[in-house]
Amino acid sequence: MSSLQTSFPWGFKKAVISKPTKNKRKIQEDIDTLGDAKSRTKFHPNNSNSTSRKHRTHAIVGTKLPLNTLIETLDHESLQKLVKSLVEQRPDVQEALYNAAPKVTVQVCIDKLTDKVENIKCNLPYKVDTECDYTYLRVKALVHEFFQALSDYMLNFLPPQEYDVSKSIEFLNGFLLKVLLKMPMFSHMEFKYYYKLTLEKLNTVYVNLITDFIQQKPTNILLLKDSDLAEKLLEINKHYEGYFEQVSQLLSQDEGSDIPERLQGLSNLLNFSSENNPLNGGVVSSVKGSW
Secondary structure, three states: OOOOOOEOOOOOEOOOOOOOOOOHHHHHHHHHHHHHHHHHHHHOOOOOOOOHHHHHOOOOOOOOOOHHHHHHOOOHHHHHHHHHHHHHHOHHHHHHHHHHOOOOOHHHHHHHHHHHHHHHHHOOOOOOOOOOHHHHHHHHHHHHHHHHHHHHHHHHOOOOOOOOHHHHHHHHHHHHHHHHHHOOOOOOHHHHHHHHHHHHHHHHHHHHHHHHHHHHOOOHHHHHHHOOHHHHHHHHHHHOOOOOHHHHHHHOOOOOOOOOOOOOOOOOOOOOOHHHOHHHOOOHHHOOOOO
16 A cells, blocks of 8 residues: 655654554564563673663772771770770780870769769668668678779879879868768678778878878978868768877877877778688788888
């Protein structure tokens, strides 16, 4: 059949109409076959002509967190565990940690000891009197931890670690007036031993600090008298039944008076660890720690 060609004003030509030579079913099969072929050509992963292959040359891969970012994710407890684990695995880093760590302040130590006392009180059995031995045994480990921490902090504020006597006295006063007074008074024999020994040791430390300070320069007694130390000691002796009266007597002396000898026997007994407890077979004179 002939076809008529008609020109359109815009230059297009009318499509030529011709008689189909294939049936509709065959045409559809050809179309489907062609579509499958194009699909395999376009998306097959082994196709060397695929444009998507070019974009996979710079793949995004996972990496470890930077150390600074990792540390930011750690809470206080996790960070403590990390440092302790590092020191255990690498003992040679201890000195580097000491050098890099900021100097511990008196207030921080007082706050930490206060937290330990509060932790002891929070773990007391409900509605059980402190006179009961069971009450002490429930928190015995926490009490040991408290006295060990006291030992560590006290030694940190004594010569030759700390020569500023004002900081040593600040720690003693803070502990006696703000921390130890909050401690539950257990009736258990072991706690009574720890409590009495603590007062004896701190009295010895206090006397020797004042004695050394005055011996360095006799006029230092005037500095002590001009401070509020006498008032602090008056309050301390009121709470502890005159246990620190000897320290008060040192402050009452005049300039140039004979200074008594340093107390002996307890100045090197500042370790409160349970291993040195005479009740566990230890000997008092064998307790470590000196200044």
